[in-house]
Amino acid sequence: MRSVLAALALVWAARLAAGYKPVIVVHGLFDGPKQLHALQEFITKSHPGTNVSVIDVYDDLFSLEPLWKQVEGFKNAIYPIMQSASEGVHLICYSQGGLVCRGILASLPEHNVHSLIMLSCPLAGQYGDTDYLKFFFPHLLKSKVYHMCYTRWGQRVSLCNYWNDPHQREKYLASSIFLPFLNGERGHPNITTWRESLLRVNKLVLIGGPGDGVITPWQSSFYGFYDKNERIVRMKDQDWYVKDTFGLKTLDLRGDLKQHVYPGVNHTKWHSNYTVYTEAMEPWLT
Numbered sequence: 001m002r003s004v005l006a007a008l009a010l011v012w013a014a015r016l017a018a019g020y021k022p023v024i025v026v027h028g029l030f031d032g033p034k035q036l037h038a039l040q041e042f043i044t045k046s047h048p049g050t051n052v053s054v055i056d057v058y059d060d061l062f063s064l065e066p067l068w069k070q071v072e073g074f075k076n077a078i079y080p081i082m083q084s085a086s087e088g089v090h091l092i093c094y095s096q097g098g099l100v101c102r103g104i105l106a107s108l109p110e111h112n113v114h115s116l117i118m119l120s121c122p123l124a125g126q127y128g129d130t131d132y133l134k135f136f137f138p139h140l141l142k143s144k145v146y147h148m149c150y151t152r153w154g155q156r157v158s159l160c161n162y163w164n165d166p167h168q169r170e171k172y173l174a175s176s177i178f179l180p181f182l183n184g185e186r187g188h189p190n191i192t193t194w195r196e197s198l199l200r201v202n203k204l205v206l207i208g209g210p211g212d213g214v215i216t217p218w219q220s221s222f223y224g225f226y227d228k229n230e231r232i233v234r235m236k237d238q239d240w241y242v243k244d245t246f247g248l249k250t251l252d253l254r255g256d257l258k259q260h261v262y263p264g265v266n267h268t269k270w271h272s273n274y275t276v277y278t279e280a281m282e283p284w285l286t
Contacts, residue, residue, distance in 0.1 A: 021114055022051040022085045023285055024078055026104075028095025028121075029158065032059030036094065038272035046282055053081055063096065067161040067178045071103035078104060088112040090285050094119045094271055095214070099162055102182050105201075106194040115284040117205040120215055120270045124225035124238070125164025125179055128216025143167065150175035166226040184245030191245070198247040205258045207270070207280050214267035222259055223248060258284075 023043055025036055033040075033054040040052050057073045058065055082089055091113045093101035098121025105111055129142045140148065142165075149160035150171045161178035165171070173180050180186040182194070198204075208221025215221055223235040235241055241249050251257045260280035265273055 020047045020050040020286065021088050021090055022053065022081055023090045023092060024081055025052065025054040026074060026078075026091070026093045026097035026101050027054065027059070027063070028097045029063050030060055031063065031094065031097075032056065035268075036271050039092070039277065042274065042277045042282075043285065046278070047285060050285070051081075053078075064158050066156050067096075067099055067103060067158050070100050070158065071107060074100055075104050075107055079108065082108070082112050085112065088114040090115040090117065092117045092119060092281065093121060095121055095267070096158060096162075097121070098123060099179065099182070102198075103178070105197045106182065106190070109193050109197040109200075111197065111200060113201050115203045115205060116201045117281055117284060118207065118221065119276075119281075120208045120212055120221050120265075120267055121206075122162055122215050122220045123206070124183070124220040124223050124235075125162050126159065126216060126220065127164055127166060127226060130214050130216055146171055164225065166228050166230060169228070182246070184240045184243075195245070195247040199250055201251075201256070203256050203258060203284050204248075204251050205260070205280065205284055207260045207262070207276065209262040209265055211264040212267045212270075222261075 025039065027033065027036055033056050036054050040054055043050055043052050055074055055077045057077055058070045063070070089112060091101055093116070098118040101116065101118070105113065127142060145163060146165045146168045148154045149163040150168065154160040155175065155177050161176060163176070164179065173186055181188050184191055206222050208215060208218055210218050212218045212221070217224065217226060217232060219225065219232050219234065223238060223241065224232050225238070227233050235248070240246060244250055248257070262276055265276065270276060
């Protein structure tokens with residue numbers, strides 16, 4: 001009798017596991033798999049049998065490498081997982097990893113990402129005197145960073161690829177080699193293909209909130225950002241949303257853009273916050 005019950009349990013577990021798509025996790029700046037262990041445990045405990053891959057490339061200080069270079073490295077690690085998942089995959093992207101994920105989707109127009117979960121990511125850019133900035137540029141205030149970032153040499157540092165100084169708009173558009181292209185702020189030959197690639201996802205989930213302490217402004221996690229007077233322009237009032245340059249408006253109108261705001265969660269705690277996981281991530285990992 002016990003052997004029969006054990007066999008039935010194995011069959012049930014296999015069926016259960018078969019119902020969950022693989023989950024791929026992309027880490028952020030100064031991170032690696034060890035920082036995301038709690039998130040991995042949350043997933044495997046709530047969805048037993050799920051194949052969870054926390055990608056182990058460009059960890060720690062190597063996360064300072066330019067983002068297009070990181071996109072290629074992460075893509076090489078992720079693409080085989082996608083190919084082996086006939087029903088698709090879920091992609092969780094944390095912090096700077098959200099921009100890496102955007103680049104991956106742009107580079108893989110035939111991807112099979114079902115849910116794209118952006119966990120506290122600087123999607124509209126970064127502009128603030130945070131501890132991370134002081135690590136990079138200890139002697140510069142945020143108003144001076146563009147002197148470094150908007151140069152050929154500065155663009156070899158990942159943070160500079162999404163440094164978005166609202167007082168230096170022309171320099172940002174002319175010098176930044178990454179974010180203006182992803183968000184359709186600069187035209188390029190692949191803009192239509194990249195838009196179609198983003199629209200292949202079934203759900204885009206944005207997570208962030210005030211109290212983050214690193215993503216500045218915190219509304220950048222929801223595609224909001226400063227104007228030249230450092231007042232927040234919300235996502236729906238951004239020019240590229242209104243014009244639907246890269247597909248965000250279409251995702252929103254078809255009901256596939258979800259936003260979850262949590263006040264008081266520190267930037268380094270998002271991936272270990274069980275409430276954030278159960279309410280904002282777990283429902284989309286089926």
